[in-house]
Amino acid sequence: MTDLADFTARLTALTDGRASAPRLKEGVMTIALDVGGLDPDRREGLAAAIREGALTVPGVTDVRIAMTAERKPEEAVAAPTLPPKAPLRILAVASGKGGVGKSTLSANLAVALHRLGLKVGLVDADIYGPSQARLMGSEDQKPQARDKKLIPVTGTLGIPMLSMAHLVEPGKALAWRGPMVGNALTQLIDAEWGDTELLVVDMPPGTGDIQLTMVQKHKPVGAVIVSTPQDLALIDATRAVSLFHQAGVPMVGLVENMAGYACPHCGELSDPFGHGGAESKAGDLSMPFLGRIPLAIDIRRRSDAGDPPAAGEGVHADAFHAIARKVADWLKASA
Numbered sequence: 004m005t006d007l008a009d010f011t012a013r014l015t016a017l018t019d020g021r022a023s024a025p026r027l028k029e030g031v032m033t034i035a036l037d038v039g040g041l042d043p044d045r046r047e048g049l050a051a052a053i054r055e056g057a058l059t060v061p062g063v064t065d066v067r068i069a070m071t072a073e074r075k076p077e078e079a080v081a082a083p084t085l086p087p088k089a090p091l092r093i094l095a096v097a098s099g100k101g102g103v104g105k106s107t108l109s110a111n112l113a114v115a116l117h118r119l120g121l122k123v124g125l126v127d128a129d130i131y132g133p134s135q136a137r138l139m140g141s142e143d144q145k146p147q148a149r150d151k152k153l154i155p156v157t158g159t160l161g162i163p164m165l166s167m168a169h170l171v172e173p174g175k176a177l178a179w180r181g182p183m184v185g186n187a188l189t190q191l192i193d194a195e196w197g198d199t200e201l202l203v204v205d206m207p208p209g210t211g212d213i214q215l216t217m218v219q220k221h222k223p224v225g226a227v228i229v230s231t232p233q234d235l236a237l238i239d240a241t242r243a244v245s246l247f248h249q250a251g252v253p254m255v256g257l258v259e260n261m262a263g264y265a266c267p268h269c270g271e272l273s274d275p276f277g278h279g280g281a282e283s284k285a286g287d288l289s290m291p292f293l294g295r296i297p298l299a300i301d302i303r304r305r306s307d308a309g310d311p312p313a314a315g316e317g318v319h320a321d322a323f324h325a326i327a328r329k330v331a332d333w334l335k336a337s338a
């Protein structure tokens with residue numbers, strides 16, 4: 004994770020001492036930058052690199068750079084370049100049918116992977132029913148664009164993210180047809196992700212053309228399939244798995260969501276949708292079983308409030324973290 008101290012140290016190196024110490028107040032980071040002697044391209048390049056880095060510091064939602072011109076041209080040094088970036092890898096989170104908790108898992112997986120130290124970004128590819136802005140508490144943010152590329156907004160824990168919910172009014176995308184949707188997805192994925200190494204992509208539910216184009220064009224390194232324990236959901240999950248197989252995308256594993264319910268009053272455990280179905284389905288499909296997330300009112304409440312359970316502590320956070328560790332191990336092994 005880039006904390007403020009790390010960023011301040013990097014800033015000094017990046018700007019050869021041209022930047023003041025950053026000040027952070029109410030999510031806004033302010034930095035004075037001495038651009039004396041730099042040509043306009045270098046000035047802009049340096050400011051963009053600072054902005055990109057600053058937005059990775061937890062809690063920073065906006066960056067203001069005040070440019071001054073103290074240094075003389077002869078003192079000017081070449082604008083330093085950023086260290087080479089690791090290639091951006093895509094992890095698809097998908098389900099065969101809607102409503103099984105794919106978005107909830109995507110958000111919490113992104114948060115848990117971020118807490119493990121990965122440089123994670125989150126894309127909500129569910130164009131018709133985007134929910135990540137709400138889940139990650141970034142509904143009121145609007146992405147900017149630079150050189151025709153979108154600059155992600157910052158969600159929970161400073162995780163960069165993009166969703167159609169940030170770009171269109173609620174319900175507007177519903178009338179869109181295939182090509183428009185394909186273009187919109189490409190804009191979200193080919194955005195300015197900075198030093199992000201892994202994009203968690205919350206896929207649209209189902210197995211239609213859009214999903215196929217998405218996996219063929221954007222080539223995820225792996226896919227996590229989410230299902231509830233019901234037979235019908237598991238049959239649909241099988242379809243989702245075959246979509247990824249067709250496109251040559253490896254399976255990371257299957258997650259069972261809404262597994263088992265603990266009554267908040269008496270604590271009695273029940274299995275409204277059956278028990279163990281997803282684990283045995285994973286076995287049938289020769290794919291790893293990544294774990295269970297219980298059906299819990301607290302998960303729904305916190306998700307609705309833009310406060311993903313994985314950002315906190317407790318049994319629900321632990322359930323998401325256990326899955327994230329398996330995913331991180333898989334990613335490491337497949338790198």
Ligand SMILES: Nc1ncnc2c1ncn2[C@@H]1O[C@H](COP(=O)(O)OP(=O)(O)OP(=O)(O)O)[C@@H](O)[C@H]1O
Nearest residue numbers: 101102103104105106107208261297298299302303
């Ligand atoms: N483990 C859980 N316990 C309680 N509620 C949950 C759980 N997982 C998801 N939910 C709730 O179920 C609803 C559907 O979840 P979510 O939006 O994540 O599903 P989805 O598969 O992404 O749906 P869609 O296909 O509509 O995008 C949400 O209200 C969410 O808060």
